[in-house]
Amino acid sequence: MTHYDLAIIGSGSGNSLITPDWDNRKVAVIDGGTFGGTCLNVGCIPTKMFVYPAQLAASAAEAARLGVDQRVEKVRWREIRDRIFSRIDAISEGGRRYRAEELENVTLYSEYVRFTSPHRLETASGKEITADQIVVAAGSRPVLPDIPGIGLPQVHTSDTVMRVDELPDRVLILGGGYIAAEFGFVFSAFGSEVTMAVRSGALLRAQDETVSERFTAAASGQWDVRLHTQLASLAENAVGSVRAVLEGPAGTSELDVDLVLVATGRVPNTDRLDPAAAGLDVEPDGRLAVDEYQRVLSGGQPVPGLWALGDVSGADQLKHVANLEARTVAHNLVHPDDLQASSHRFVPSAVFSHPQIASVGLTEAEARDYALANGMDLVMAVQEYGSTAYGWAMEDSTGFVKLLADRTTGQLLGAHIMGHEASMLIQPLIQAMAFGLDAASMARGQYWIHPALTEVVENALLSLGTNPQDTALRP
Numbered sequence: 001m002t003h004y005d006l007a008i009i010g011s012g013s014g015n016s017l018i019t020p021d022w023d024n025r026k027v028a029v030i031d032g033g034t035f036g037g038t039c040l041n042v043g044c045i046p047t048k049m050f051v052y053p054a055q056l057a058a059s060a061a062e063a064a065r066l067g068v069d070q071r072v073e074k075v076r077w078r079e080i081r082d083r084i085f086s087r088i089d090a091i092s093e094g095g096r097r098y099r100a101e102e103l104e105n106v107t108l109y110s111e112y113v114r115f116t117s118p119h120r121l122e123t124a125s126g127k128e129i130t131a132d133q134i135v136v137a138a139g140s141r142p143v144l145p146d147i148p149g150i151g152l153p154q155v156h157t158s159d160t161v162m163r164v165d166e167l168p169d170r171v172l173i174l175g176g177g178y179i180a181a182e183f184g185f186v187f188s189a190f191g192s193e194v195t196m197a198v199r200s201g202a203l204l205r206a207q208d209e210t211v212s213e214r215f216t217a218a219a220s221g222q223w224d225v226r227l228h229t230q231l232a233s234l235a236e237n238a239v240g241s242v243r244a245v246l247e248g249p250a251g252t253s254e255l256d257v258d259l260v261l262v263a264t265g266r267v268p269n270t271d272r273l274d275p276a277a278a279g280l281d282v283e284p285d286g287r288l289a290v291d292e293y294q295r296v297l298s299g300g301q302p303v304p305g306l307w308a309l310g311d312v313s314g315a316d317q318l319k320h321v322a323n324l325e326a327r328t329v330a331h332n333l334v335h336p337d338d339l340q341a342s343s344h345r346f347v348p349s350a351v352f353s354h355p356q357i358a359s360v361g362l363t364e365a366e367a368r369d370y371a372l373a374n375g376m377d378l379v380m381a382v383q384e385y386g387s388t389a390y391g392w393a394m395e396d397s398t399g400f401v402k403l404l405a406d407r408t409t410g411q412l413l414g415a416h417i418m419g420h421e422a423s424m425l426i427q428p429l430i431q432a433m434a435f436g437l438d439a440a441s442m443a444r445g446q447y448w449i450h451p452a453l454t455e456v457v458e459n460a461l462l463s464l465g466t467n468p469q470d471t472a473l474r475p
């Protein structure tokens with residue numbers, strides 16, 4: 001048995017916890033998977049490295065509308081893949097080596113662990129680890145629905161799909177969430193024939209209703225979106241590809257594809273940690289229960305010296321949320337008498353598809369409920385990109401900004417953007433919400449560069465009509 005001052009389960013966001021505060025103390029980092037976790041190896045970073053060249057490929061079709069004829073000659077999948085992963089794998093390996101070999105006070109265990117009591121862990125090979133403080137940053141994993149043929153080698157999740165050797169000619173994507181939307185775009189922009197089987201009547205159903213509705217329409221123009229459609233089975237066919245049986249509104253149909261991407265959500269890795277052995281509370285959806293200080297709970301009470309962060313305990317499976325929680329834990333580990341809470345107000349997110357989507361705060365349905373419950377006068381504005389000069393330059397007909405606000409105070413309740421660079425365009429709105437800036441002051445209390453696309457945000461704020469006072473810039 002080896003005792004540590006700090007043991008961290010998970011080398012994703014958990015890896016950032018080893019601040020200089022721990023220089024002279026014994027630390028264990030434990031990760032049974034690839035060093036660096038999901039975002040670096042199989043998540044945010046490689047996906048966006050595929051999305052960017054996909055945007056370049058898609059821009060040829062856009063350019064034609066504006067009188068510029070371009071052609072995508074070829075997408076060199078293997079070259080793109082190898083460029084992406086030669087960079088990523090080197091970062092992962094460099095991080096692993098640094099932790100494993102270059103820090104005297106840090107020990108890296110490259111295996112899975114589980115709890116045997118609140119401060120005792122057992123590794124897969126039977127090593128015992130105890131620690132004064134343990135941080136669980138064990139992340140989440142993809143869920144595979146129980147469908148005949150789901151174990152075929154042509155069936156992938158986001159964990160494996162980016163490493164395949166060839167760009168598949170025909171892809172079936174199961175699901176209509178983040179991963180489906182991003183990979184649907186990547187594969188279709190690269191030239192694959194994409195079919196998307198979606199259980200419900202719309203893509204991105206967790207988004208604001210206007211976004212979900214308009215994105216479903218935009219996606220349907222790019223690839224074959226089959227709504228109200230279930231995947232019944234998969235089987236290898238005579239020529240080595242996969243025959244999928246789909247059940248949709250028109251009945252049962254068969255589809256031959258070369259690759260199937262399952263994108264049906266992710267579950268926290270809590271179950272694999274044996275939380276019951278340590279008496280830890282687990283939320284109904286499988287997350288490890290924590291309080292606002294990221295302390296793990298047992299019987300509703302915080303367990304001294306036990307913390308969790310990121311996908312294993314958080315409601316939002318997003319890297320910027322895991323990062324914020326890691327900063328909370330890094331502080332709280334060394335300041336037990338001055339605990340900080342994680343703020344989950346106004347958590348933004350973006351879907352890097354085509355069009356891009358970004359959102360923060362309440363959806364329209366949520367805002368209506370909130371306004372009703374709080375006697376609030378809700379105002380809403382939808383401003384099209386195409387109503388601004390930059391939108392004219394782009395001949396844009398799909399992009400829009402939707403804002404929801406309290407008419408009396410002008411405080412924004414929600415912001416939703418679909419279109420070119422939505423993930424960047426939304427940042428001033430996130431800032432306004434985080435710092436309590438009202439819509440009218442935001443619109444008229446600063447300059448907006450003309451004729452930048454940000455004018456669509458300015459105009460959306462003005463359209464809300466929240467504040468009669470003149471808040472114009474004074475010389």
Ligand SMILES: Cc1cc2nc3c(=O)[nH]c(=O)nc-3n(C[C@H](O)[C@H](O)[C@H](O)COP(=O)(O)OP(=O)(O)OC[C@H]3O[C@@H](n4cnc5c(N)ncnc54)[C@H](O)[C@@H]3O)c2cc1C
Pocket residue numbers: 009010011012013014030031032033034035036037038039040042043044045047111112113114137138139140158179269272273309310311312316317318319320321322
């Ligand atoms: C395809 C994809 C794209 C994404 N894109 C974005 C994006 O654009 N923006 C965004 O904000 N978020 C994105 N996300 C989500 C983001 O990647 C996650 O929210 C984030 O990486 C979670 O970080 P974490 O530290 O909680 O867990 P992870 O980074 O997953 O780290 C957990 C680590 O714990 C290890 N582990 C698990 N169980 C054990 C155990 N029992 N013993 C030892 N080790 C264990 C795992 O091997 C893993 O390395 C994406 C996710 C996916 C899958």
Ligand SMILES: NC(=O)c1ccc[n+]([C@@H]2O[C@H](COP(=O)([O-])OP(=O)(O)OC[C@H]3O[C@@H](n4cnc5c(N)ncnc54)[C@H](O)[C@@H]3O)[C@@H](O)[C@H]2O)c1
Pocket residue numbers: 145174175176177178179180182198199200204263264265266316317318349350351352
């Ligand atoms: N840009 C980003 O920030 C980004 C990108 C990718 C992933 N992520 C994170 O990773 C998480 C996982 O992504 P995801 O797309 O797998 O999940 P998701 O929750 O976004 O979408 C899951 C989809 O699968 C459908 N579904 C669930 N079970 C099904 C079943 N049995 N049969 C058919 N359809 C089923 C759901 O209705 C939904 O459409 C996301 O929730 C997000 O937090 C973030």
